[in-house]
Amino acid sequence: MSTSIELNISNSIATITLNRPKVFNSFNKEMAFALQEALDRCKEDDVRAVMITGNGKAFCAGQDIQEITDSEKNPGFEAILDDHYNPIVQRIRDLEKPVIAAVNGVAAGAGANIALCCDVVIATESAAFIQAFSKIGLIPDSAGTYFLPRMIGFGRASAIAMLADKISAKEAEQMGMIYKCVSDDEFLAFAKAKTEKLAQMPTKALANTKKALNQSMTNTLEQQLALESKLQIESANTADYQEGVTAFIEKRKPNFEGK
Template structure:
């Protein structure tokens, strides 16, 4: 595997690291396709029950590598960049029936910010900032930024951030509901691992069904959502982990979930 994407699997947790620190982990075509493949591998691997997406160095991800789009020989064009790079990343993140944590270790800008916000749980340390940087170079938000951000923080604030390109601290992001939690820098890796391991030892199928419900809630009406809840609750109740969870509750012991 190319060094631009690193993968480590430990304790049922896959850690995917964006690894182009010299350009703040900005995406080129190779790295985008490698991330597609790595996410697919994690989805298919039964040993993986939770995923961490993070970056190496000072940045989580600065979005698109602008050197690629300004190089006449390398530039794939925005149509390919969006339809072949970023859109498939977002759809994979939302479709994988395993929890995905964005461990935002540094600046998350442009597509990098929106990839983080598409993850299931977004955690950042206190020195992180988020920037909808598109308008600052004459572009519009992509990578589902116009879908997730207004749903997370409200239409007015999301539109203002997209237009103004303000830098938002992790503390501000937590307060406005953009991210789940801000963690002090000195505890960041320890807390991320603790949350990931907890998720990896929970009933994986139920977590996948919860993710499916919340995905559909973005577009369903109330009746459709109630019907889907009923359908997926019946499915969850047929799993081995449900039987184990109930048995553990009755027996007053810690459940041993297998992800089945």
């Protein structure tokens, strides 16, 4: 795997670290494909939760502008979207494991939207989110126009996308864009604790929750009720459900195995 992405798997947790700190972890072709590879590795049974974070001062500054202004290296926007960013977003949403974005600094452009498509977004107090696209004559990509209006409402999403305002982590929490804003001193321990908690929970039930939430974006009420019934029956047939009920009756903490 490329050095632009670090992947560490321990105690059922995969930690994926964006590792181009000198350019604020901005994406080039190599890093985009390396992140896809890392997410594919997370499909395996030894992983039950994933945390994505960044090295250095930034989470991710989006696209590396040097790549797209280099006449020889520029892959073109069709490839950047269809081959680089869209597959990353799709992998995160399709992965049958919870994915936490631990936003350790500025998340801009595609970097912001990749963070926002994760299941849980935790940001350090000094972090910020910027839909920087309009500053250079582009539109939000990487599902920004899909998730933002659903998270914070059409009017607010439209203003943020067009004005390219810098949204502090605290503001992002207040408007429902992210789950939690945590002080810089407590951020990493908090993000790790939440990831560890998810890794010890009933993995198949979490995957089914994710599937239901994915489809709730476009389903009718009747379709969603039918989907909930299907996924609830699947969840009730897992070993973790049996363990959860047994532990409840025995008044003890359940020992979920992700099965």
